[in-house]
Amino acid sequence: MTTRPTTGVWRRVLRIHDAISLAGFAGGAVALGLIVVIYAYEVTVRYFFISPTMWASDFVSFLLLISVFLVIPWLSREGGHVAVTLLPDMMPARWADRFLRVGFLVAAIVCLWSAWISVQETQRLIERGTTTLTTVRIPKWTLIAFVTYGLANAGLYFLRVAARPTARLQTGDTSHA
Amino acid sequence: MLEGIPAVSAAIGLLLFLMALGLPVFIAFMLVNLAAVGAIMGPAGYGMFINSVYDTTTTGALVTIPLFILMGEVLFRSNAVDVLFRSIDTLVGHVKGRQYVLAILLATVFSTLSGAAMGVAAMLSRSLLPAMIGRGYDPRLSIGNILAGASLAPLIPPSVLVIIIGTIAGVSIAGLLVAGILPGLMFAALFLGYSFFRVWRNPALAPGDEAPVSRPGAGEVAMALLRLVPFSIVIMMVMGLILLGVATPTEAGAMGVIGALITAAIYRKLSLRMIRDSLTASARVAAMILIIMASSKLFSQLLAFTGGATALAELVVGLELGRWSMLFLLMALPFLLCMFIDQIALMLIVIPIYGPIVASLGFDPIWFWLLFLVNITVGGMTPPFGYTLFALKSGWPDGKLTTVFSAAWPFVGLFVIGMIILAIFPGIATYLPSLI
Amino acid sequence: ENLRVLSSWSDNYAPVTEVLDPFLRKLETESDGALTLTRMGPETIPPFEQLDPVSRGLFDMLFTNGAYHYNDTAVGMALDALSGNAADLREAGIWDFVDQHYQERGLKLIAILYDLNGYHIMLKEPLTGNALEGRKIRGTPIYHAIIESLGGSPVVLPAGEIYPSLERGVVEGASWPTVGAVGFRWYEVADYMMRPTFGQVGHPVFMSLDTWNGLDAATQELISRAAEEYEAEAVENFNRLVAAEEATLEQEGMTVTELGEAHLGKLGAAWYEGAMGLAAQQNPDAIAQMDEMARKAGLTP
Numbered sequence A: 001m002t003t004r005p006t007t008g009v010w011r012r013v014l015r016i017h018d019a020i021s022l023a024g025f026a027g028g029a030v031a032l033g034l035i036v037v038i039y040a041y042e043v044t045v046r047y048f049f050i051s052p053t054m055w056a057s058d059f060v061s062f063l064l065l066i067s068v069f070l071v072i073p074w075l076s077r078e079g080g081h082v083a084v085t086l087l088p089d090m091m092p093a094r095w096a097d098r099f100l101r102v103g104f105l106v107a108a109i110v111c112l113w114s115a116w117i118s119v120q121e122t123q124r125l126i127e128r129g130t131t132t133l134t135t136v137r138i139p140k141w142t143l144i145a146f147v148t149y150g151l152a153n154a155g156l157y158f159l160r161v162a163a164r165p166t167a168r169l170q171t172g173d174t175s176h177a
Numbered sequence B: 001m002l003e004g005i006p007a008v009s010a011a012i013g014l015l016l017f018l019m020a021l022g023l024p025v026f027i028a029f030m031l032v033n034l035a036a037v038g039a040i041m042g043p044a045g046y047g048m049f050i051n052s053v054y055d056t057t058t059t060g061a062l063v064t065i066p067l068f069i070l071m072g073e074v075l076f077r078s079n080a081v082d083v084l085f086r087s088i089d090t091l092v093g094h095v096k097g098r099q100y101v102l103a104i105l106l107a108t109v110f111s112t113l114s115g116a117a118m119g120v121a122a123m124l125s126r127s128l129l130p131a132m133i134g135r136g137y138d139p140r141l142s143i144g145n146i147l148a149g150a151s152l153a154p155l156i157p158p159s160v161l162v163i164i165i166g167t168i169a170g171v172s173i174a175g176l177l178v179a180g181i182l183p184g185l186m187f188a189a190l191f192l193g194y195s196f197f198r199v200w201r202n203p204a205l206a207p208g209d210e211a212p213v214s215r216p217g218a219g220e221v222a223m224a225l226l227r228l229v230p231f232s233i234v235i236m237m238v239m240g241l242i243l244l245g246v247a248t249p250t251e252a253g254a255m256g257v258i259g260a261l262i263t264a265a266i267y268r269k270l271s272l273r274m275i276r277d278s279l280t281a282s283a284r285v286a287a288m289i290l291i292i293m294a295s296s297k298l299f300s301q302l303l304a305f306t307g308g309a310t311a312l313a314e315l316v317v318g319l320e321l322g323r324w325s326m327l328f329l330l331m332a333l334p335f336l337l338c339m340f341i342d343q344i345a346l347m348l349i350v351i352p353i354y355g356p357i358v359a360s361l362g363f364d365p366i367w368f369w370l371l372f373l374v375n376i377t378v379g380g381m382t383p384p385f386g387y388t389l390f391a392l393k394s395g396w397p398d399g400k401l402t403t404v405f406s407a408a409w410p411f412v413g414l415f416v417i418g419m420i421i422l423a424i425f426p427g428i429a430t431y432l433p434s435l436i
Numbered sequence C: 001e002n003l004r005v006l007s008s009w010s011d012n013y014a015p016v017t018e019v020l021d022p023f024l025r026k027l028e029t030e031s032d033g034a035l036t037l038t039r040m041g042p043e044t045i046p047p048f049e050q051l052d053p054v055s056r057g058l059f060d061m062l063f064t065n066g067a068y069h070y071n072d073t074a075v076g077m078a079l080d081a082l083s084g085n086a087a088d089l090r091e092a093g094i095w096d097f098v099d100q101h102y103q104e105r106g107l108k109l110i111a112i113l114y115d116l117n118g119y120h121i122m123l124k125e126p127l128t129g130n131a132l133e134g135r136k137i138r139g140t141p142i143y144h145a146i147i148e149s150l151g152g153s154p155v156v157l158p159a160g161e162i163y164p165s166l167e168r169g170v171v172e173g174a175s176w177p178t179v180g181a182v183g184f185r186w187y188e189v190a191d192y193m194m195r196p197t198f199g200q201v202g203h204p205v206f207m208s209l210d211t212w213n214g215l216d217a218a219t220q221e222l223i224s225r226a227a228e229e230y231e232a233e234a235v236e237n238f239n240r241l242v243a244a245e246e247a248t249l250e251q252e253g254m255t256v257t258e259l260g261e262a263h264l265g266k267l268g269a270a271w272y273e274g275a276m277g278l279a280a281q282q283n284p285d286a287i288a289q290m291d292e293m294a295r296k297a298g299l300t301p
């Protein structure tokens, strides 16, 4: 893989970006493991000790959201999203490449736009003091913060993928579709 | 502002166009949604997008999807599928294309358990599909069998869709569940018949089976059966706990993961590294599927909001045609719409409109709604848009989505044939419920 | 003027067609066709996310239950803890208090459509002398105090899981308004319903404040008057509905199981304290004021 000539600082910024996203991805996987543990615990105490928890199903639903949005940026980095590349597949390679770059740019704009909407929503939720509609109530914005993170960071990766040289792009979304 | 049927056409057209451009599916949905919200409601509506995403990704019932995927990942790494294949080789022997039988069987068993076609499709595309392709089986035929088997999920209890149809249409839930048994078996038989026909015409579709298998002795048979025991722990953990009322179907998914871990331990494959790999792999696949579901939810909501889906359903119901033509149209509409909108949203819109005409045409409600149920389930595996298709693709990173699409079509055809048989012989659906 | 009405339930919750729809028709008739109302349901906005789009004016009216948005404001949910009908609430000043509270959040209270038959618990097995001792009962947080006071263990499950969970015995009972077991077909999987019932089910109807302020004074007047009239009619509609449902349930083999003397006395207080306590977690000041007004007017159990 060839990389664009970049300054040392820029490269370090990208490396930090990757490190943060990788940590997020690991967190998403841990969240999934926690879901298994929590449900196994709930089934056990409910069936054998007739003392169901009040929090198991709530935390499982929180963890599902957290897992999805912690993982999304890393998926975008790997070009792992499901896509139907009908038109690009019919084009000559050079054209397809440019075409897909524009597509990734559009994806970046959409993600960053959504993240901005999510930020505004977060502000509103904090102002209104809205909590989650669950037995164990937590401020709803804390969950929306994961949505914001996932969308914004996925947007950044789509920008990076759009800016990548051809060689790397080919191992991206096209080969998966 | 666009309303009614033109709004539906415009939105679906734009969505198909964006998807064909090669945008990630979830991005295509988000873009159409944001554009539509802006056009219909103005900036005040943008918050709906975040609420819709939040609502979907905190839906407890959807936890089944990552849990079944995780089960598949653990089984995949525990060598369980290979052991299963070898046992089937010994027990079933010469039958060419026997692993297709296994694909259908496993898909049917697991869909019975989960009620969610997506989870089963992703699970089998992670565990069974690579092993089948590795043995030289035809990817398309293997994928088709997995998709079709997984699509039987809502037909066999537990089934969320049956409960929704029962309550909105006012039909006995218990009756509908029983009604699904014979048709489910009939569909499975159709898929098997088709697979054997294809292998008979072209033996290269199942090359691994050419190898001569010697007649197994009693000892070998016993060993083969014994080797199946660890695998059946998984099935017991899921099915047994649901049937005994120990766990809800969602929780049973988690217990199945634990069963898979026990299986892995018996095969001496359990390690921290293996758990880590399984978790990261399933987190990826689950996020791919759930982000599409989350972003497409608002699309369904907007179609409901503009009244487009309602207008279409009312248009069809208003046509005064003969019994059979009406049946065809009443089925064709959800079949087409389900390619683009969520099954549950579609049911909330269409069932109340259909209710009176089903009565006035004198259709047996159990028979009609069972056909309807099969119909919308198939919608999940008809290209270009279907959760089951995307779920399978998410679990199969080496393949192309277009391959999955072409694999799905023959089986969609089989479903249509099956529905025609059901339409002509309603007894297949109504006989068992008439006994209770 | 065409108004978009958002309902938290689809047609399978009978009050939508039997109580809300007659109200909408009444408004249309009394306005001589100046108002037309289009009803939409949870397929457009999920039930628990509906308050916000209505307050933003994306929809004009909302038919819901207070518990569906108590994560935002719990004043609507506290309506279910009180005793007395909407007219009593108007007299005690509570109706106006609730209206004021929601106006601060961009919503105008139009009517409180009460089902005075309240809530109940459906059971697989009849009650024993120990009430619900050792049984797992499905219930959202508003029911927890009452389930625990009867010795049961509350299990939090979404409404969609009630049928399969009762069927398989994951839970031995489920709490819900008395209206519902027919529409959701729970009689197929539970044979008993606990009596007496408790509480009352409030179905507040809100209008987006922007929509309201955009109406001329005559139309506002007309809506307010029609709504106040309908609050009384709604009670009758609900009673008819409940009577019809109970007849159906009896026909389907569901029977009443009576709560013993020992637990009878606790029922009303447990419900009131439980619901108000839960509501106070979200809006301590407003709920304290409501509690004071309710006690003064004798609208507590």
Ligand code: NA
Pocket: B111, B112, B113, B114, B115, B116, B152, B153, B154, B155, B156, B157, B158, B159
């Ligand atoms: Na099922």
Ligand code: NA
Pocket: B338, B339, B340, B378, B379, B380, B381, B382, B383, B384, B385, B386, B387
């Ligand atoms: Na489809």
